[in-house]
Amino acid sequence: MSNLTGTVAHVMRRFTLDKWGGTETVVFNLSRELEKAGLHSPIYCTDMFSKAGEETIEGITLRRFRYVFPWLGLSEEAKAKLRLKGGSPLSLPLFFSLLFTKDLLLIHTHVGRRLGGIARTAAKIRRVPYVIHVHGGRHTVPQDQYDAMVAPVNGKFEWGKAFGFLFGSRKVFDDASAIICVGQSEADEMRARGQKNVHYLPNGVYVDHFAEADPEPFRKAYGLEETPFVLCLSRIDFQKNQRLLVKSFAEFKKVHPEWKLVFIGPVTVEEYHRQMLDDIERLGLSDSVLIIPGLRPGDPLLPSAYRAAEMFVLPTSNEPFGIVILEAWAAKTPVIATRIGGIPGFTSNNENILLFENENADMLTGTMNQLADNRDLQDRLTANGFKEVSAQYDWSAIAERVVKIYEEILTTRSKR
Known part of the structure; x- marks a missing residue:
């Protein structure tokens, strides 16, 4: 080099x-x-x-x-x-x-x-x-x-x-x-x-680390063997805006009752974490939302989680880049993210990602429904995302x- x-x-x-x-x-x-x-x-x-x-x-x-x-x-x-x-x-x-x-x-x-x-x-x-x-x-x-x-x-x-x-x-x-x-x-x-x-x-991103991961260890570790789920992986605080995803998932679940929502990431703002938990209880999602704060970055369950998820959602309200998008692409998992910050600069809407407008819970819900119900769209996003991350990142x-x-x-x- x-x-x-x-x-x-x-x-x-x-x-x-x-x-x-x-x-x-x-x-x-x-x-x-x-x-x-x-x-x-x-x-x-x-x-x-x-x-x-x-x-x-x-x-x-x-x-x-x-x-x-x-x-x-x-x-x-x-x-x-x-x-x-x-x-x-x-x-x-x-x-x-x-x-x-x-x-x-x-x-x-x-x-x-x-x-x-x-x-x-x-x-x-x-x-x-x-x-x-x-x-x-x-x-x-x-x-x-x-x-x-x-x-x-x-x-x-x-x-x-x-x-x-x-x-x-x-x-x-x-x-x-x-x-x-x-x-x-x-x-x-x-x-x-x-x-x-x-x-x-x-x-x-280390592409092979995610592309070659086995999805089963994560599913077995958290009792998700037969359960489709939405994954959001980021630290838990105001910037990452997980509460918006909780709100959207409550509406998404009315159409897809068998799905669950999984959050992985350390709690960096405890007040925000408490607000999240209150939202989950108020919306009747206590049995449908899993929060995992303890996985370390080198834990093999992290790439396994990406591979196991049906879709990855990043609802952030401020994001200069979004390395988790690369990780999801490498794991061949379709991605939904906020149209904000640096994200539109390295992604292509409807080609390797689906973008929604910041703080628009209804648009996020509609986008999740669209992706969950369209196999051809899933395949296009994953193929293009993997091609992009392998070639450039x-x-x-x-x-x-x-x-x-x-x-x-x-x-x-x-x-x-």
Whole structure:
């Protein structure tokens, strides 16, 4: 793939197998592919939900560091909410570790704000370039979701602003050697804002891992041997909008009474989870909806779930890309998703996906009915989706493009 050697230090907010999300999946898989290419790719992050120290998972080195949320007077409840979603932590131990990382070739940060500023400053001191990878939401988070994320720190004195200034947190994007965006719409907006060297680079998937999965283990594990079901796999919070799917499924089930609805994903906003449960009970769906929060990203039951499902639905209200769509395509499962964010940019409505308008529960119900009752449509979506993901989104191809970006910025830097 490349003649580059050395260490690419990946910086992210957290990495834990218990509270995983798309960013963790992407960074971990990218690190694995870069290791195959001869680039040592450790992950540097805070010790949220973990213990500080070094750990190796499937050959990838994870270095976790102590951190603080730099606001005065935060309650333990507020800190717990910030750990799950939002918050801008400060980790000086992570900064000093970057300063002394051996054979550092470049820094690849997957987070902005204070931790991004730490990556920026460490790169400048070490005289190496850095890349910032935008995994979504920088300019597209709905106002109500943004308000919920910052609510725990409202009215609190942010003493960490001094460190943000010191580390140049507001210059993270301006000073980056390259900006990688997983969504085309986000990349376009970055360019419109005057950012330079912006690359659109979608997420990837290990196609064979899903295509070759056996559907029976998941069906047997959860008593679904003879039951058709709709699958939704994502973290459970406001952004992913599972409550809309619950509402639509209640109407769908009137026409398809034998079907069930399965949610898989960690609970990142407990309040939203409680609202979901209330909806399920109120709509009389307690025996028809299954919520599975405990499957880890490497669990073989995850690809098995995709393969077992009759359809996959992503009702998200804000999505820069949607890696779960790739996973469903790879598993040859037909997909329905919201027409929002980066999703329309890499999908083709009525060819490899069915799109519905954001927050339109009636349209979602109608689309689910249409898909459930039309075998030819199912076959067309699955065939085209699998063809697309196999040709464009396998992780080996995505990693090659990342390495080319590294090579370009290192070559440009050497000519200065």
